[in-house]
Amino acid sequence: MAAQRRGASIRIFLIDGTPQGMRLVERIGWTGCCLSFSRSDYDRARHRAELQRSGVYVLVGADPQGARPVRIYIGEGEEVRTRLDTHVREKDFWSSAFVLTTKDDSLNKAHIRYLEARLIAMAQAAQIAAVENSTNPAALGRLSESETSDMEAYLDEALILLPLLGVTAFEIYDEPDASAAAQVTKNDQAQIAGRRYRLKTQLTEAEGYSDSRGFAVLAGALARREAKVMVPGYQKIREELIAERVLVGVNDQQYRLARTFIFDSPSSAASVLAGGSKNGRTEWKDDQGRTIRENEEATAASPA
Structure with a gap:
């Protein structure tokens, strides 16, 4: 019998007490989390624990060329903050960041490279946003069968959270099975x-x-x-x-x-x-x- 979708409870914590400020998004029973913030808040966000862990991130901003409503860049880091420090200096287009990590810092380098590759491939297939990444890292296939299953489960949860924060770049349309x-x-x-x-x-x-x-x-x-x-x-x-x-x-x-x-x-x-x-x-x-x-x-x- 086909699995049925169930309702989901999502916890969005307004760190600054305002919907425009930093937000921490979690789901009960999931060890992952997503921290979202604007570029103007990066000076405060970079000191948070979430950015000192390993994870993947999505940078979002207006597409300078106007080919898509938004442009995105997807990356990974064993300490996300180090990578974002570089992007503050070198990438001008982005205005918002979304960092996906875990509460127990359980993602290793192979995990985050897999997640990065999958997200890039999904964004390129969806064709909703202009993708800043020039290539898709050759990370798929380097995990064991059980680890691949774990990362796909992680993605399933993450892809529920991101649209709630306005990130729709990974929504690949699938025709419903008759x-x-x-x-x-x-x-x-x-x-x-x-x-x-x-x-x-x-x-x-x-x-x-x-x-x-x-x-x-x-x-x-x-x-x-x-x-x-x-x-x-x-x-x-x-x-x-x-x-x-x-x-x-x-x-x-x-x-x-x-x-x-x-x-x-x-x-x-x-x-x-x-x-x-x-x-x-x-x-x-x-x-x-x-x-x-x-x-x-x-x-x-x-x-x-």
């Missing part, structure tokens, strides 16, 4: 099926559904090549997807979506694919011809 529906009730199956929507306009054909991170459009969607007037923000997204070959040309009239992509809204998805401003809540329709708006209104009107 067989998973067999593990839920018939009512749940109906709800799952109701999330699938289709967009069909001139030269545009796509399938997608609402996701907790936005609106997911499945790989293989066809988009109109000729663009009309649209919201500047949508135009920028379209240009970036073309430049990054997420939208690739298939003929002189259409692009194809090379991989599943999560847009920030149904309207963003519809506009980018159709090459013109669209109201996604009325353009995307399910198998019964109902729009997203109609389904949302029906949900709101249903008995509690």
